[in-house]
Amino acid sequence: MSMSSRQDDVVRSLLRPSENLRCLLDVEPAVHDAGGAPPARTDSTDTPVRRRLVAVVTHRFNNALDTEVGSLLVLNATATSGVLKVVDALPITEHFVLAVAQTDPTDLPRAETDPSAPTESLSAWLLSIRRDAQDTRSLAFAVGARHTPKLQSFTAECRRLKEIAATTHPVGTAFAWVDAYVSDLSSRRLDLRLRKQPLLARLSRAIAGLPGDDVCDISIVRRDWIEQVAAKEASSGNVEHLKIRLGTFNVNGKAPSQDLYPWIRSSGSESQPKPGWISPLKLSPFEFSSDPFHQELRENNLLTATADLQAFGDPDMLVLGFRKDEWLTAIFAGLGEKRVLYEKLASRQLVGMLLIVIVKKVLVPCFTDVRSCDAGSGIMRFMGNKGATAIRLEFTPKVLDPQSTTHRPTILTFVNAHLAASDEMVDRRNYDFQELSTRLTFSPNGSNGSYPSISFVGDTYNVYQSDVLFWMVYLNYRLDLPDGDTRKLLFSHTSGIDGIQTLLLYDQLRAAIRSNNAFSDFTEHPITHLPTYRLVLGASASKDRLGYDMKRKPAWTDRILYMSPPDVKVAQVAYRSHPEITMSDHQPVSADFDVSVRTCRARQGALECLPVEAAPTRVCSWL
Structure with missing residues (x-):
């Protein structure tokens, strides 16, 4: 089995059944300097810990329109265990901006593991991603020349999902499923539009025995339970x-x-x-x-x-x-x-x-x-x-x-x-x-x-x-x-x-x-x-x-x-x-x-966090 296939399988194992991996790209973080110069690699080594995987993941709703929405997930491996972890998430909306440019090979320092590598082999593409045209901050990644075919598939899939979003105009609640992959979920308040709805209104048709998203429903019920426990604890205080x-x-x-x-x-x-x-x-x-x-x-x-x-x-x-x-x-x-x-x-x-x-x-x-x-x-x-x-x-x-x-x-x-x-x-x-x-x-x-x-x-x-x-x-x-x-x-x-x-x-x-x-x-x-x-x-x-x-x-x-x-x-x-x-x-x-x-x-030995088995992270409670 090739390295690429193994990476795909590992990433798929992190996803819930309701999500589908469409494309996976091997990249390195790149940053802009204060003078606005082109991005450069953030390190001089090619260690696996510094590399990132950018995944295009889709979620399909079982509704009359069979709506499909997509998001980018950025993953990296922890330095200690090497386990992949989602560190970034960006929904692909109609305002999503993606730009690709070729960089000067000399802007990228040669890997210490292969200092004799020819300069042309180090040529790379620069991938810039923004939430919308107004976003002053962009995610910048360097992509090696050997990954050019995958980069083409990656950009094509992003364009396809952006065109779908421009046609269907999904609201913010259509991307609520992305929260399951973002670390420290408890620090992110649930969308007010969802919090005002009763629990049953937030669940899919699976609760009525029809085809639906039962995995997502479990996550919603679990989070609602945590919020109720938190509210009960708060009611006993000042x-x-x-x-x-x-x-x-x-x-x-x-x-x-x-x-x-x-x-x-x-x-x-x-x-x-x-x-x-x-x-x-x-x-x-x-x-x-x-x-x-x-x-x-x-x-x-x-x-x-x-x-x-x-x-x-x-x-x-x-x-x-x-x-x-x-x-x-x-x-x-x-x-x-x-x-x-x-x-x-x-x-x-x-x-x-x-x-x-x-x-x-x-x-x-x-x-x-x-x-x-x-x-x-x-x-x-x-x-x-x-x-x-x-x-x-x-x-x-x-x-x-x-x-x-x-x-x-x-x-x-x-x-x-x-x-x-x-x-x-x-x-x-x-x-x-x-x-x-x-x-x-x-x-x-x-x-x-x-x-x-x-x-x-x-x-x-x-x-x-x-x-x-x-x-x-x-x-x-x-x-x-x-x-x-x-x-x-x-x-x-x-x-x-x-x-x-x-x-x-x-x-x-x-x-x-x-x-x-x-x-x-x-x-x-x-x-x-x-x-x-x-x-x-x-x-x-x-x-x-x-x-x-x-x-x-x-x-x-x-x-x-x-x-x-x-x-x-x-x-x-x-x-x-x-x-x-x-x-x-x-x-x-x-x-x-x-x-x-x-x-x-405050309680002695109070519960500090609750595991969420359906997502590759932990949902922490403030209790």
């Missing part, structure tokens, strides 16, 4: 709370010109600055409108009981979405005398879209593994005039008594999106959401330089691999109702409050959620504030008596939604607009959340 304020404000390209205190700090009776504090952005004592309409609107902006807002107090974290970076100074000015208690933890900007995370200084050590990413969806799908920025982080409360309590990190993800405009572009908005959901991925090198630039794809996460996902800012969804009817409902009461629930029946975002076209399984707090778009600034004959532009139909374009699984408690305390701030044709919107963080009591 509960810590993280208070988060989210804010979205489309400033329409304007520089800050008003005090942001009502938006940044307002909660219950603390809606105005304390005496003695004068914001540097306070224009005059008459900055806020004294119009009786605005006063009534503030009184009717009913979201939660005042007692709840007062109990919420100062947030531990502020996550704000903007269109301009110069607003950071205005944010800290809006914090008033408590600005010294906060500092910026992270930010991400894509052209005019800015996402900022600000936290209390005492909690900064509690936040780890902070990552960020962005994706454009505007002109040619990659320009940044539309798109999203996102930040992912882990929060672990301080351990006051290490002997009695341990904490599992809570993963929070925040997305700041700007979708397509215009009333009739609802289908494009739905498409943009689906695209961004797939293309927004967090890799270690997207974490502001705090992590190595080279790492395994197993360390890359999508936005749904979180405990809580917040999605906000300028979603641009409008009302499917004639302009005249819209304004008639708004004018039905002095403040327009009575017509809100009727208007929301025609809201495009809610219709998209009902039809599962976008934001399925997301939650939005009941809206009790007037539409936040489009208002006319100052005195003008082109606005109605509520201040809306006569040429643009009012709509709730600025929204804040979230998704969390049943085992993570998220309480929304408030959801409101801030008509006091009148510098833009949009009104700011804020939402307050109380996230309960699970803890568990």
